[in-house]
Amino acid sequence: MKRSSLFSLMTSLAILSVGTLTRNQSAMAEPASIFRPLLRDIQAQLPRDMVMRLPASIPYRSLPPANSNNTLYPYLYSKNGELGITLYYFPGCRANSCFAGEFSASNSDTRMAELEKQAKWPCANAVSVNIKPRIKCVYTNIRCGGSGDGSQTIFWKQNGLTFSAQLRAADNIKQEMLEIATSMANEPPIKSVR
Numbered sequence: 001m002k003r004s005s006l007f008s009l010m011t012s013l014a015i016l017s018v019g020t021l022t023r024n025q026s027a028m029a030e031p032a033s034i035f036r037p038l039l040r041d042i043q044a045q046l047p048r049d050m051v052m053r054l055p056a057s058i059p060y061r062s063l064p065p066a067n068s069n070n071t072l073y074p075y076l077y078s079k080n081g082e083l084g085i086t087l088y089y090f091p092g093c094r095a096n097s098c099f100a101g102e103f104s105a106s107n108s109d110t111r112m113a114e115l116e117k118q119a120k121w122p123c124a125n126a127v128s129v130n131i132k133p134r135i136k137c138v139y140t141n142i143r144c145g146g147s148g149d150g151s152q153t154i155f156w157k158q159n160g161l162t163f164s165a166q167l168r169a170a171d172n173i174k175q176e177m178l179e180i181a182t183s184m185a186n187e188p189p190i191k192s193v194r
Contacts, residue, residue, distance in 0.1 A: 031187065032057050038076050038085060043193040045078050051189035052083055052105045053163050059176035072100050081108035101167040103184075112162040115155045118142065127174075131156065131181045139174055154181045 030036065031054035042052050058072075072087045075094070084104030088094065106112070115138070119126035123144040131137050137156035154177045155164035165180045167173065 031055065031190070034058065034072055034074055034087070035085065038074055039190065041076050042083065042085075042190050045076065046083055046190070046192035046194070047081075047107070048192050048194050050083065050105060050107050050161060051159075051191050053158070053184040053187065053189050054085070054103055055165065055180040055183040056187055057183070058087075058101070058167075058180065059173065080110065082106040082111055099168055101165070103166075104162075104164050106162045106164075107160070108162070111164075112155070112157065115153070115162070115164060118153070129178060131178060132185045135185055137181055139177055141172055141174065152177055154178070156181065156185070158185060 031039075035042075035054050046052060072089065073091045074085050074087050077084050077086060082104055083106075084102055086094075086102045087100040088098040089100050090098050104111075118124060119138050119140050121142065121144065123142055125141040125143070127139050128136055129139055135156055135158055137154050139152070139154045141150055141152050143150040150169060151166060152169055152173055153164060153166040155162060157163075163181075163184060165177065165184065167177065167180075
């Protein structure tokens with residue numbers, strides 16, 4: 001009887017250990033390496049009622065070659081209930097010509113209204129797609145003006161927050177944007193340390 005109890009205890013501990021390892025692995029999933037230097041700042045600036053969702057990777061192949069090595073420089077910003085990271089091609093340059101992309105989380109209904117308004121522009125080419133059961137997003141391929149580079153955005157509501165990803169790209173990168181949104185929606189969110 002002692003052997004069967006000992007065996008049961010060892011089996012239970014082994015199952016518990018495997019379960020714990022599995023949970024820890026998913027919790028340790030990290031966003032793309034470009035965001036890692038900003039993780040502590042993101043956690044420090046996030047309000048308690050918000051989370052940030054970032055993709056596990058960014059399809060650099062889809063971005064226009066603004067410079068020879070396609071290095072991107074991330075900048076964290078916070079405004080009106082929104083926390084975001086803007087990517088630029090050159091350090092210190094915050095001009096539209098240096099803009100490569102943006103990832104944001106917002107607890108403001110105003111941000112969702114702005115994105116929905118943009119999606120109705122005649123040059124937005126907006127379509128609705130599902131990225132996860134019960135999560136519908138809107139993908140827009142905005143080609144207004146004559147610059148040649150379009151702006152492609154994907155946005156959705158998840159757990160009461162608005163999330164968006166935007167990349168500047170001359171070609172249609174709908175599939176890459178869907179991959180980014182799916183990654184953002186499924187990866188463990190970054191939480192506030194406040």
